[in-house]
Amino acid sequence: MAAFVPVQLFGGAITVELPNCFADVSAIREVPDTQEVYLDKDGFTSVIFDLTERIEEAEARTDEEALKYHFQDIVGDSNDVTRFWQTNVATLLRMPNAPAYTLIATQHSMVNLENRRPQPDFTAILLVLVRLAEQKTDIVITVNVPHVPGEYPKEEVDFAAARQGPLMDAATSIRQRILQTLEIKDYDLFAIHLSSSCSINSYAPNLHLPSDDMSSPAKKRKKNDFKPSDKSVRSLDYFFTKQRQDQQQPATSPLAGQPASETPLHDSVATQLTDEELARKLQEEWNREDVTRSSRESEEQKLSESTSSGDNEQRTSERSLPAKPAIAARLESAAKPPTDAAEAEKDTLKLQSTATAEDTITSNIPFDETPLTFEPSKYITDLQSHWSVESRHATYAVLTRCFVLVNSTQSRIKIVDTLVNLLRTVIESDPDSLLPAVWLATNSISPPYIDLELGLGGSAISKALMKVCGLNSAGLKSLYNKYGDAGDVAFEAKKRQSFTLRKPKALTIRSVYDSLVKIANSKGQGSQEVKQRIVERLLQDSRGAEESRYIVRTLVQHLRIGAVKTTMLIALSRAFLMSRPPGAGFPIHPISSLAKLKKEQLSEIYLRNEEIVKACFARRPNYNDLVPTLLEIGVCDELLLRCGLSLHIPLRPMLGSITRDMGEILTKLQGRDFSCEFKYDGQRAQVHCDENGKVTIFSRHLEIMTDKYPDLVALVPQIRGDGVSSFILEGEVVAIDRETGDLKPFQVLSNRARKDVVIHSVKIDVCLFAFDLMYLNGEELLNRPFRERRSLLRSLFTKIPNHFTWVESLDASSADQEIVSEFFNRATKNKCEGIMVKVLDNLPNPDLLDDAAGEKAPSEPVTPRKTKAAKSKSKSQRLEAETENNGETGDRKIGGRRKALLATYEPDKRLDSWLKVKKDYNTSADTIDLIPVGAWHGNGRKCKWWSPILLAVRNPETGCLEAVTKCMSGFTDKFYAANRAKYDPDAALATSDDKKGSSGQDDGCDIDKEQNEEKSGNIRTNKPAFVEYSGEPAVWFEPQEVWECAFADITLSPTYTAAIGLVSDERGLSLRFPRFLRVRDDKSIEEASTSDFLAELYRKQEAKGPKAQDQAIVGEADEDDDV
Structure with missing residues (x-):
C-alpha cells in the first residue's frame, strides 16, 4: 500500500489523507466547485468527495434511509445488478460528534461506451456519509473500485464467501484512513456551497476512468429501481446456514403484483422477534419493495424524463446536487413511512461489518510513547465523547490497544511504558474502570486465596467460535492446526467473518470483567449453559479481530503479553506518580518537571514509589484493596499502613x-x-x-x-x-x-x-x-x-x-x-x-x-560476574538495564556493593539472608524445576514408553516455555508406564471416536483442553505457540506438571533457546546429564524455574570455575549424547 499524505480539499476548508499515488483530476479536466475527485495513477480506483444538500427528515426519516437514498442516486436507473454487502455506523476520529455511516455494495456494469476503455467485471462501492445538521449538508464520499479483468486475481475474490481480494483490502484501508483523518477546517465553505447552483460532475462507480467529453448539465436525482436479477442473489438464508444446516428453508420472494406491505420496515415489534425471524421479516419487506418499484417503473421513467432531459447519456459519469422539489416528488410517489419512529429502531437487526466495527479512535492512541511525553488529556475528550454514545465507561478497545502494543515488543521498558500510559488514561478518564483493567491485564479476576475460577473447558470456547463466526468443526480444527494458539484462532475466525446481522454492542472493560466473574460464579445445574451464553455474547460483541483474540486468551487464561505481577506493580506506581483521578487531591509530579530531571534522580523517584507499592502488595496481595486505596491517596507512606498485614489474608512468602x-x-x-x-x-x-x-x-x-x-x-x-x-x-x-x-x-x-x-x-x-x-x-x-x-x-x-x-x-x-x-x-x-x-x-x-577486609558497614562486595569482550550493547546488558527487582534475582545492587543483608522478613523477595542447600548431585548441589512439554518414542526396552522427554523453563517476561534439555535418566519402569498412560495419544483418539460414535457427528475441536483431563490424553496435536523449540518431538505434552531435576552442569547451546540473550546473544543454555528426581505436586507451572534463574546458576558456575572454551559450547549431537 502506498504511503498516505495530507490533502487539502475545497481550498483547504477540508483536510484528509489519501495515498500519494492518487492525483487530483482537476489538473486534467474541469471539476465543479462542490466536488473533489482523485484518481489512482497506478490503477482504476477513484475517490470522490461530494457536498450535497442535506436530506431532511420529511424525505428520509432516518440516517439509514438517507444513506440508502444517496446510494440510489449514485447507481442510477441502469439495469445493473446491484448488491448490498454491509452498512455500519462509523466514527470520525477528528470529528467524533458528526454522525457518519458507511455502506459497501457491488454493481455489475452493462455499459460499453464504444469500447473506449476496458470494462470491469464489477465495481465495488465503498460509501461514507457524513451528516452536518447545522450546515444543512451531507458529505458523500465514495471509493470506487472497478475490478477489470486481468487487474485482480479472480480466484481470491468471492464476496459471498467473505473473500474480498487485494483491491478491496486497499480500498478498505483508504476508507479507514478517511474516517481517521477527515477534518473540517472552515465551516464557511457550506454557506458558499448551499447558495451555489452549479451542477456536479460525477464518476459513477461502474466507470473507472474519467470521460474526456463530460459536461455538466443540470440533472435531478432519482431512486434506483433495484430490479431483481435473474442471477441468484445472496438472501438472508446465507447467514443462517451455519446455525441451521439441517433445517434451512430458503426465503421466498412474494409473487409479482402482490401488494406491498403497509407495515413499517422498522417498528417496535422488531425487538420482540428472534434474530432470524426479524432478519427474514426484513428480507420479505425488501422483496416486496422491489416488486412495488418494478410495477411503477413506467411512471417513474416518465417523471425522470421530465426532470432530467438528456441525463441518460451521462448518468454513468455524473451526479449533481439534487433539487429539493424533485426529492419530494420522488418520495411522495412511494408509500410514506410513519413519522413516529419507534425507539426500538436503534436496535434493529441489519447487515453489519465486523471489520469496520473496530474502534478507530482508540486504535491510534500512542500508548507506547514514553510517559514523559504522553499526555492523556489530548485523547480523553475524544474518548469520553465516543464512550458516551453507548456505555459511558472505558471500552475494551482501550485495553485491547494496549495489549496489541505490548505484544509487539519484548522490551521491558516499552512494556512498562505502555501499561503506565494505559493506566494514566483510565485514571484520568474513567477511574471506576481501573480496577477491572488491572485484573484483566494481569490475566486474573481475583487473588489466589479467593476461590473464583472460570472453570471453562476448551469445548465451550470452540462451540462459541463456531456459532459466532459461522465455522464448522473442520474449519475450526484447520485454523487451530495452523496457528496453535486459541487467541490466534479467534483472530483469524473473526477476521473472516465479514458480516453480521447484529451490530456489536461495544464491550467495556467493566462489562468484560463482570462477565468473567459471572462465569466463575456459575455453579450447579445449568451452569454450563449459562457460561456458554456468556462466552458467546463476549465473542459476539467483540469489535474486530484483535478484541476477539484477547477475549479468548483471557478466557483460556493465557494472555501472553508479558505483563507479569511485578510489571503491573511498577506500572501502577509510576501511573499514580504522574496522574490522579478527577477530584482527588493527593500530590503528583507533572511530567514536565520529571522530564527535566537527570536519569539518576528520576530513577530514585521511580524506585521509591515502586518499593512502596510492591511492599503493600506483598503484605496484602489483592488489587481489590490496593487499587481503590491508590485512587484515594496515591503512593505515599500511608499506603503501607492502609495495605498492611491482615488476618486471613495471606502475605507473599519470603x-x-x-x-x-x-x-x-x-x-x-x-x-x-x-x-x-x-x-x-x-x-x-x-x-x-x-x-x-x-x-x-x-x-x-x-x-x-x-x-x-x-x-x-x-x-x-x-x-x-x-x-x-x-x-x-x-x-x-x-x-x-x-x-x-x-x-x-x-x-x-x-x-x-x-x-x-x-x-x-x-x-x-x-x-x-x-x-x-x-x-x-x-x-x-x-x-x-x-x-x-x-x-x-x-x-x-x-x-x-x-x-x-x-x-x-x-x-x-x-x-x-x-x-x-x-x-x-x-x-x-x-x-x-x-x-x-x-x-x-x-x-x-x-x-x-x-580485619583485613576492613568492612565496617553491613554490606558485601558484589559477586564478580564473567563478562564478554567489549562490543555493541548486548541484549543481556539491555535487559539488565531495563529489568526491575522482581524478587527472583537476589539483592538490588547499589553503588557497586550488594545491599546489606538484613534479618528482617521480606515478603515476596528472594534474598541471600535466606540460603538453602540441597543434596548434592555429582558436582552440582543445585536442582531446577522444569516443565515437561514433549517426548520421543523410546528405543529397545523403552520402545513402548516416552524417552527422552523434552523439558523447559518458564520465561517470566513473555510467558513462553523455553526448551532446555532432554531427560531420560532417573525414571523407574513404573514411572515410565504411568507417564505413558498420562500422555497417551491413543486415549485421545479413542475419546474422540467415542464422542463421534455417540452423537453421530464430531462435536467440534476443543482449542484448549482443560488441564488434568486424563481422558483427553493430555497431548496436543501441534506444538503450542507458547513453546520455543525448533525440533520436532514425536508428541507434544499439554504443559501441566513441574519436575524437579538435578544436573551436572550448564552449557551454552546452539539448539536450545532457554535464557538466550541473558548470557549470550547468540546461544541459549542447556543442562548436561539431567536426572529426574521427583514430580513437584506442590507447584504449578507458574512456579517452575525461570530463564533468569537458569542464567544465574550459569553465572555462579562460571564464577566458581569456568570450563575451557572448547568445552563451553555444546552442539546438538553432544546434547543428544548426554541424554
Whole structure:
C-alpha cells in the first residue's frame, strides 16, 4: 500500500489523507466547485468527495434511509445488478460528534461506451456519509473500485464467501484512513456551497476512468429501481446456514403484483422477534419493495424524463446536487413511512461489518510513547465523547490497544511504558474502570486465596467460535492446526467473518470483567449453559479481530503479553506518580518537571514509589484493596499502613536463594551469625488464627488449604500460650508416623485428599514444624530481626509432640564449617531435602569480621560476574538495564556493593539472608524445576514408553516455555508406564471416536483442553505457540506438571533457546546429564524455574570455575549424547 499524505480539499476548508499515488483530476479536466475527485495513477480506483444538500427528515426519516437514498442516486436507473454487502455506523476520529455511516455494495456494469476503455467485471462501492445538521449538508464520499479483468486475481475474490481480494483490502484501508483523518477546517465553505447552483460532475462507480467529453448539465436525482436479477442473489438464508444446516428453508420472494406491505420496515415489534425471524421479516419487506418499484417503473421513467432531459447519456459519469422539489416528488410517489419512529429502531437487526466495527479512535492512541511525553488529556475528550454514545465507561478497545502494543515488543521498558500510559488514561478518564483493567491485564479476576475460577473447558470456547463466526468443526480444527494458539484462532475466525446481522454492542472493560466473574460464579445445574451464553455474547460483541483474540486468551487464561505481577506493580506506581483521578487531591509530579530531571534522580523517584507499592502488595496481595486505596491517596507512606498485614489474608512468602555448597554459604555470610534449620520434605503452610479461634491455612502460592487439614485447624488454637490472642506463623506440614515420630516423604503427603476432608477419616497424619512468626496480637513483626521473631515463637507457643513443634536448628557462624557440614548430613539422613541457613541479626558480629577486609558497614562486595569482550550493547546488558527487582534475582545492587543483608522478613523477595542447600548431585548441589512439554518414542526396552522427554523453563517476561534439555535418566519402569498412560495419544483418539460414535457427528475441536483431563490424553496435536523449540518431538505434552531435576552442569547451546540473550546473544543454555528426581505436586507451572534463574546458576558456575572454551559450547549431537 502506498504511503498516505495530507490533502487539502475545497481550498483547504477540508483536510484528509489519501495515498500519494492518487492525483487530483482537476489538473486534467474541469471539476465543479462542490466536488473533489482523485484518481489512482497506478490503477482504476477513484475517490470522490461530494457536498450535497442535506436530506431532511420529511424525505428520509432516518440516517439509514438517507444513506440508502444517496446510494440510489449514485447507481442510477441502469439495469445493473446491484448488491448490498454491509452498512455500519462509523466514527470520525477528528470529528467524533458528526454522525457518519458507511455502506459497501457491488454493481455489475452493462455499459460499453464504444469500447473506449476496458470494462470491469464489477465495481465495488465503498460509501461514507457524513451528516452536518447545522450546515444543512451531507458529505458523500465514495471509493470506487472497478475490478477489470486481468487487474485482480479472480480466484481470491468471492464476496459471498467473505473473500474480498487485494483491491478491496486497499480500498478498505483508504476508507479507514478517511474516517481517521477527515477534518473540517472552515465551516464557511457550506454557506458558499448551499447558495451555489452549479451542477456536479460525477464518476459513477461502474466507470473507472474519467470521460474526456463530460459536461455538466443540470440533472435531478432519482431512486434506483433495484430490479431483481435473474442471477441468484445472496438472501438472508446465507447467514443462517451455519446455525441451521439441517433445517434451512430458503426465503421466498412474494409473487409479482402482490401488494406491498403497509407495515413499517422498522417498528417496535422488531425487538420482540428472534434474530432470524426479524432478519427474514426484513428480507420479505425488501422483496416486496422491489416488486412495488418494478410495477411503477413506467411512471417513474416518465417523471425522470421530465426532470432530467438528456441525463441518460451521462448518468454513468455524473451526479449533481439534487433539487429539493424533485426529492419530494420522488418520495411522495412511494408509500410514506410513519413519522413516529419507534425507539426500538436503534436496535434493529441489519447487515453489519465486523471489520469496520473496530474502534478507530482508540486504535491510534500512542500508548507506547514514553510517559514523559504522553499526555492523556489530548485523547480523553475524544474518548469520553465516543464512550458516551453507548456505555459511558472505558471500552475494551482501550485495553485491547494496549495489549496489541505490548505484544509487539519484548522490551521491558516499552512494556512498562505502555501499561503506565494505559493506566494514566483510565485514571484520568474513567477511574471506576481501573480496577477491572488491572485484573484483566494481569490475566486474573481475583487473588489466589479467593476461590473464583472460570472453570471453562476448551469445548465451550470452540462451540462459541463456531456459532459466532459461522465455522464448522473442520474449519475450526484447520485454523487451530495452523496457528496453535486459541487467541490466534479467534483472530483469524473473526477476521473472516465479514458480516453480521447484529451490530456489536461495544464491550467495556467493566462489562468484560463482570462477565468473567459471572462465569466463575456459575455453579450447579445449568451452569454450563449459562457460561456458554456468556462466552458467546463476549465473542459476539467483540469489535474486530484483535478484541476477539484477547477475549479468548483471557478466557483460556493465557494472555501472553508479558505483563507479569511485578510489571503491573511498577506500572501502577509510576501511573499514580504522574496522574490522579478527577477530584482527588493527593500530590503528583507533572511530567514536565520529571522530564527535566537527570536519569539518576528520576530513577530514585521511580524506585521509591515502586518499593512502596510492591511492599503493600506483598503484605496484602489483592488489587481489590490496593487499587481503590491508590485512587484515594496515591503512593505515599500511608499506603503501607492502609495495605498492611491482615488476618486471613495471606502475605507473599519470603524465598531463599539456592547455593551450590557449604563453601559458598560461608563466603556469603562472612562475619554473620546464622541459624541452620532442617529443610523438611513437606508442604509450606502459612497459618492465621484470630482472637476468636478462627483458623485459615494457606499454601506457599497463597491458595486456601483449610479444608485439606481439618486436624491442623482443630490443633492450632491449642498451641497458643498465655497472652497470645492472634497470630500469623509459618511452618512446614510433614507426613509423620504418630507412634514412632518418623518422617515420611512428600509423596505420602501428596496422597492426602485436598477438599472436604473429614477429620475422622484422616489416614495420613501430619505434624506442623513452625519456623517463623510474622504477626502477633495485632502487631506486624516483619521488621524485627529473625533472632527476635524466633524467640517469640518458641517462648509463646506450646509444643505438642508429633503434632506441633518448631524446626530443628543449629546456631553457627562462618567459623563453624565442620559443625554446619555435620548438621547438613544429619538433615539428609532424617529424610530432609537439605538445610536452610538464615541470618540472625541485622548487624554483623564484630568478633567475626575479617580485619583485613576492613568492612565496617553491613554490606558485601558484589559477586564478580564473567563478562564478554567489549562490543555493541548486548541484549543481556539491555535487559539488565531495563529489568526491575522482581524478587527472583537476589539483592538490588547499589553503588557497586550488594545491599546489606538484613534479618528482617521480606515478603515476596528472594534474598541471600535466606540460603538453602540441597543434596548434592555429582558436582552440582543445585536442582531446577522444569516443565515437561514433549517426548520421543523410546528405543529397545523403552520402545513402548516416552524417552527422552523434552523439558523447559518458564520465561517470566513473555510467558513462553523455553526448551532446555532432554531427560531420560532417573525414571523407574513404573514411572515410565504411568507417564505413558498420562500422555497417551491413543486415549485421545479413542475419546474422540467415542464422542463421534455417540452423537453421530464430531462435536467440534476443543482449542484448549482443560488441564488434568486424563481422558483427553493430555497431548496436543501441534506444538503450542507458547513453546520455543525448533525440533520436532514425536508428541507434544499439554504443559501441566513441574519436575524437579538435578544436573551436572550448564552449557551454552546452539539448539536450545532457554535464557538466550541473558548470557549470550547468540546461544541459549542447556543442562548436561539431567536426572529426574521427583514430580513437584506442590507447584504449578507458574512456579517452575525461570530463564533468569537458569542464567544465574550459569553465572555462579562460571564464577566458581569456568570450563575451557572448547568445552563451553555444546552442539546438538553432544546434547543428544548426554541424554
